[in-house]
Amino acid sequence: MGTKNRVHLWVLIVTAFSCTVTVQGQQKKPNIVLLFSDDAGYYDFGFQGNSGFPTPYLDAFANESVELDQFYVTAAVCGPSRAGLLTGMYQQRFGYEENNVPGIMSASGLTGDEMGLPVGLNTIADYLKPLGYRSMVIGKWHMGNADRFHPLDRGFDEFYGFRGGARSFWPLDEDQKASRPEDRMERGFGEFEEPERYLTDVFADEACRFIRDNKDHPFFLYLSFNAVHTPLEAKEEDLAMIEGLSGKRKKMAAMTLAMDRACGQVLNQLKELGLDENTLVVFTNDNGGPTDASAANNYPLSGTKANHLEGGIRVPCLVRYPAGLSGRSSYSFPTSTLDLLPTFYAAAGGDPKVLEGSDGVNLLPYLSGEIAERPHDKLFWKKENRGAIRKGDWKLLRFPDRPAELYNIRQDEREEKNLAYDHPDMVRKLYKELFEWELSLERPLWQLKREYEGKAMERMDRYRTHYPEK
Known part of the structure; x- marks a missing residue:
C-alpha cells in the first residue's frame, strides 16, 4: 500500500473514531420527558389501586419506576403549580399567588392578559x-395569554398547544374561537390550526413526531395534557371500555384511559428508537382532583383541588431513568415539583448550584440511596390568609376563619386527628416558621375577589372526607 493510501486510510480511521466518540458522548446525555396530567384524582389510576380506572401503560411504567409516595406540588390549582414547576421556585417568591390567570380578579393589581x-x-x-x-x-400552557409570555419566548424551541387553562377536547367552532382566543390550538407562534381529532390523541402524535425529529441529540419534552380537566369529554370507544361506573366517573375513567394510551404511545416511541434506556421520564399531576367539578377521587387523602389538605397538594409521581436509577421501588420522604428542575439539570450534566433562586434539590442521589437524609426539612404553601407548612412528619394548616390545625402525616395521612390542642408548642413553632418564610415573599401581583376565599372554605369543608364511587 502506498504512502498516500496509508495516510488516507489513517485519516478515515481517525475520522470514524472521532465520530464514534462524538455519537457516544451525545448518547450519554439523557433525553428528558415530563408527562404531566391535569386535575387527576390521587386515586384515579390503576397503579394507585383503582381497578375501575384502567391505566395499563402507566401501570407497566410504574413497575419500572421509582414511585414517590409523598410528592407535592407547590400550589393546589393549575397555573401557580406550573409556575413553580417551570422555575423551580416557590411561585409566591415572584408574586404568582395561588390564583389562576386570568380568572376573576380584584380591581387591584394586574388583570386579564397582563x-x-x-x-x-x-x-x-x-x-x-x-x-x-x-x-x-x-398542550396546556396557562402561563399567560399575552405574546410576551409565549413558550417560544420562555426557552422552548417548539410549541403546539393552547395558551389558556382549559378547552374542549374536540375542534372549536368559530364562535368558541372568537369568545376565547386563548383556547385556539397554536403551532409555533401565531399559526392557529384546530385538530380534527380528539385532542389527547393529537398530543400523543405530536410528541412522537418531536421525539423522532430529535432522536440524534438531547431533547426535553414537556407533554402538558389538559386531560382530565373539565369539560368532561370522552371518545365513545373509550367509554365503551369502562365498566361499573356511571356519570362523571365514567367519563373521567374514559378520559384517563385515553391519556394512558397517549403516554404509552410516547413510551413505545422511545423504545422503538432505542432511546428508552437513556431517557429520564417523569409522570405526575398538577394538583389534587376537583371532586365537586369532575368527581375526581383523592382517596385516601382528605381535601380537593384548591385547598392545602393532602388531597389538594399531594399527587402521584413516577420516575424512570434506567441509566441512573434501579427499577421498581418507592421513596417515602416528602419531595416536590420544585425538585424537577434541579434533577433534570443535573441529569443533563449541569451543576444545580448555578440555578438562580432554586428552592428544589437534585433528587437523583436521594432516589438512588446515595444520600439517606430527607431532601427537604420544610415545604410551604400559601394563598392569601391560608397557608401550610410541612416539617418532618408534622403539618400545620392556617385558616382565615378558624384556629390552625396540626397533623402528623406519617401517622395520619387522612388528616383526621387534629393534634393542635395536644401540642400547642409545635403549633406556635410552625406558625412562626411559616410566617418567617412569608416575610421573604413578594406581594401578590393579582388576587381573587375576597368573596372567593369564603367559597373556598365552604368547598373544603364540604369535600374534606368525601370520596366518589371508586
Missing part, C-alpha cells in the same frame, strides 16, 4: 438550552 409568568424568569427550557437540549411544550 397576568402571566413574569418575564425575565428562567424556565427549565432556558436552563437546558446551553447544555445542548432542544425543548418543546405540547
Whole structure:
C-alpha cells in the first residue's frame, strides 16, 4: 500500500473514531420527558389501586419506576403549580399567588392578559438550552395569554398547544374561537390550526413526531395534557371500555384511559428508537382532583383541588431513568415539583448550584440511596390568609376563619386527628416558621375577589372526607 493510501486510510480511521466518540458522548446525555396530567384524582389510576380506572401503560411504567409516595406540588390549582414547576421556585417568591390567570380578579393589581409568568424568569427550557437540549411544550400552557409570555419566548424551541387553562377536547367552532382566543390550538407562534381529532390523541402524535425529529441529540419534552380537566369529554370507544361506573366517573375513567394510551404511545416511541434506556421520564399531576367539578377521587387523602389538605397538594409521581436509577421501588420522604428542575439539570450534566433562586434539590442521589437524609426539612404553601407548612412528619394548616390545625402525616395521612390542642408548642413553632418564610415573599401581583376565599372554605369543608364511587 502506498504512502498516500496509508495516510488516507489513517485519516478515515481517525475520522470514524472521532465520530464514534462524538455519537457516544451525545448518547450519554439523557433525553428528558415530563408527562404531566391535569386535575387527576390521587386515586384515579390503576397503579394507585383503582381497578375501575384502567391505566395499563402507566401501570407497566410504574413497575419500572421509582414511585414517590409523598410528592407535592407547590400550589393546589393549575397555573401557580406550573409556575413553580417551570422555575423551580416557590411561585409566591415572584408574586404568582395561588390564583389562576386570568380568572376573576380584584380591581387591584394586574388583570386579564397582563397576568402571566413574569418575564425575565428562567424556565427549565432556558436552563437546558446551553447544555445542548432542544425543548418543546405540547398542550396546556396557562402561563399567560399575552405574546410576551409565549413558550417560544420562555426557552422552548417548539410549541403546539393552547395558551389558556382549559378547552374542549374536540375542534372549536368559530364562535368558541372568537369568545376565547386563548383556547385556539397554536403551532409555533401565531399559526392557529384546530385538530380534527380528539385532542389527547393529537398530543400523543405530536410528541412522537418531536421525539423522532430529535432522536440524534438531547431533547426535553414537556407533554402538558389538559386531560382530565373539565369539560368532561370522552371518545365513545373509550367509554365503551369502562365498566361499573356511571356519570362523571365514567367519563373521567374514559378520559384517563385515553391519556394512558397517549403516554404509552410516547413510551413505545422511545423504545422503538432505542432511546428508552437513556431517557429520564417523569409522570405526575398538577394538583389534587376537583371532586365537586369532575368527581375526581383523592382517596385516601382528605381535601380537593384548591385547598392545602393532602388531597389538594399531594399527587402521584413516577420516575424512570434506567441509566441512573434501579427499577421498581418507592421513596417515602416528602419531595416536590420544585425538585424537577434541579434533577433534570443535573441529569443533563449541569451543576444545580448555578440555578438562580432554586428552592428544589437534585433528587437523583436521594432516589438512588446515595444520600439517606430527607431532601427537604420544610415545604410551604400559601394563598392569601391560608397557608401550610410541612416539617418532618408534622403539618400545620392556617385558616382565615378558624384556629390552625396540626397533623402528623406519617401517622395520619387522612388528616383526621387534629393534634393542635395536644401540642400547642409545635403549633406556635410552625406558625412562626411559616410566617418567617412569608416575610421573604413578594406581594401578590393579582388576587381573587375576597368573596372567593369564603367559597373556598365552604368547598373544603364540604369535600374534606368525601370520596366518589371508586
